[in-house]
Amino acid sequence: MTVPTKRPRHMITETPPVEEALTELRKALGNDRVDFGELVTLGARVKTRQLMGDGVAGRRARSGLANDVRTRSIPVDVEAADAVKGLRLP
Numbered sequence: 001m002t003v004p005t006k007r008p009r010h011m012i013t014e015t016p017p018v019e020e021a022l023t024e025l026r027k028a029l030g031n032d033r034v035d036f037g038e039l040v041t042l043g044a045r046v047k048t049r050q051l052m053g054d055g056v057a058g059r060r061a062r063s064g065l066a067n068d069v070r071t072r073s074i075p076v077d078v079e080a081a082d083a084v085k086g087l088r089l090p
Helices: 016-029 036-051 056-070 078-085
Strands: none
Touching: none
């Protein structure tokens, strides 16, 4: 059997949660045609951002840390920091 591409192909089954999400999307689009390539691309990017902490919680944490650095309100053990500076790791 010859396939028109050497790229991997994927199949999905419209399980109830998948069907529900696709039904919502189809209603929003106003038609039944779903661009699965676009859907997978967008979903993969969103999932990657979630895994890398780029969600709301991650942005809040980074913003809070940046604010602490700017206001110099990070609790620091100066003696411990100085001791670490002098360590030589193998």
